[in-house]
Structure formats: C-alpha cells, structure tokens
Amino acid sequence: MGSWGNFRRPRTKNEKMQWRIINDRRPIVAMSCDKLACKEYARDVATGEGLNLRIPQTYWVGTDVRDLQSLAAKLPARWVLKPNHSSGRFALIDTSVQPVDWERLIAVCNRWVQRDEEELGQGHWGYGQARHLIFAEERIGDGAAVPGIKVRTTHGNVLGYSAGVGTPPHKKRWQYNSDFERIAREAPRFNPGDELSVIDLLSPESKQTLARLGSVLTRDFDHQRCDLYFANNEFWFGEYSIYATSGLSNHYPAADAAIAATWVLTSDPRGLIGQERFMTYLRTKPRATLSGGA
DSSP states (O other), X not given: OOOOOOSSSOOSHHHHHHHHHHHOOOHHHHHTTOHHHHHHHHHHHHHHTTOOOBOOOEEEEESOHHHHHTTGGGSOSEEEEEETTOSSOOEEXXXXXXXXXXXXXXXXXXXXXXXXXXXXXXXXXXXXXXXXXXXEEEOOSSSSOOOEEEEEEETTEEEEEEEEESOTTXXXXXXXXXXXXXXXXXXXXXXXXXXXXXXXTOOHHHHHHXXXXXXXXXXXXXXXXXXXXXXXXXXXXXXXXXXXXXXXXXXXXXXHXXXXXXXXXXXXXXXXXXXXXXXXXXXXXXXXXXSOOO
C-alpha cells in the first residue's frame, strides 16, 4: 500500500511534482505545455549559446484539418500531425507507404482540439493555458525508428539521461546518470542487457554537446525534462515534459531521490516577475511554411 503525500512540505520528487500541479501557475509552466511556443523558445536559447539544435520545421498550424487537406499537394511525403496542447498524441504520415486518410485525421483532430484528460482529469493547468491548435511538422529521420533521449535537470543542472527506441509495449529504455553511466533496472524493458543505446554510441564530443544542450535548454526551470532526438548525427528538439509522469511513478528511485534533493520549488507560484518573456512566446503568432499561422 502507498501513503498520502506531504503536499504542504513536499520532500520527494513525486510530492514536489504534485505540488507543482496543484500550485504552480507561472507563465513558464504554461509556455512549456505549448509545443509551438517551446520550439521557438528552444531555438532562441540554443542559438543564443551557439549550439546546433535542429528544430522540426512547422508546415501548417490551425484548428480545421480540412484547411491542411487543401494544401496536401505542397506537403512532403513524410510528416507528423500533433495537437499543440496535449501529450502523447500524434499521427505519423508517410504517403510513400499509404495515402493519407483525411476523413480519419479530420475526425481525430476534431477531438484533439477539445479539452482532454490533461486538463480535465490530471489537473495539468499548463495545458489549459496552451493554445488549442493542431500543427503539421517535419518528420525526423529517414523512416526507421528515431532514438529518443530524455534529459532530466533541476535548475539547469543535468541529473541524468534516458534513451529509448520503439513504441509501447515494445519500447526499450536505458537509464543513465549525469556521467553517462548506466543505471540498471530489473524490468527487461528498462535494462536491455548488453544491447547498446543511442547514448552508448555517441562520440565524446556529442556527449559534451548533449550535456550542454540539456543544461542550456532547461536553465530557466526549477525542474524539467527535455525530450530530444538524435538523427543523422544531429540533435533535434522534441518537447518539454514539465508534468512528467504526473508525480505518480517510482521507476528510478535513485534518480528520483537526486531530483528531490536538488529541486527547490518556487517561492512565488503565482508570480509574474521575470515571466514576461515566457508570455511572449504564447502570444506570438506561430510561423508555418505553408500557411500564415493561427
């Protein structure tokens, strides 16, 4: 049996995440739940530090996929469709394999633009502040599964990494500390034996770049998970996961303890001081190559 968390004086990583969900209403939280805003923010901070970070090109932004359908002839063969204000939802398109089922996409996206469990069930305030939009973007890689890398930080200090490839329930995952040393887990999918992950195969120079990216991309946050991809020897931005696991997981006790020990919660969860630039990303009209944005 579990136990009730201490949300007045949170100490564990899960308690602090739940405190964030209940209390933190700063614009930086809202921005990190808006995928289009995050792409521009990541572009700006990486460029400002002279770091090479690829940002998937945005082709179209809107609320009615029929508008995107009218531009179908201008789309590449491979692309991705996502809601701007949710997590874990996407449609992978490759017309070289099969034609686009526009009727299905229209029906799916009509649901996607509505409020979902992020807001209504899990209490993730930030997703409710994000713009309820759909967007089509560049698909990374050449068709094979693109390995993902997640960087966990507190106050811009990298605490660990994880690598993954494939999709659930067959997804394989590897966990690493901040020195790129593996953290073993008993569950087979978290500890795929001697099989090498994308992190194991990175050159020393690429590992240095990854560490630097992880720090720079998260330095404005008290705690953040930054999701990246590695393809064609380049790092690509994925998204931020500011409510990662909703404070309900215990997959990596040692890693969670490190986060809890170094995560200092904001003393002003409803404050606006120093938050204007994050609000700007939410107000800026999204740029897209096939439309004027939404």
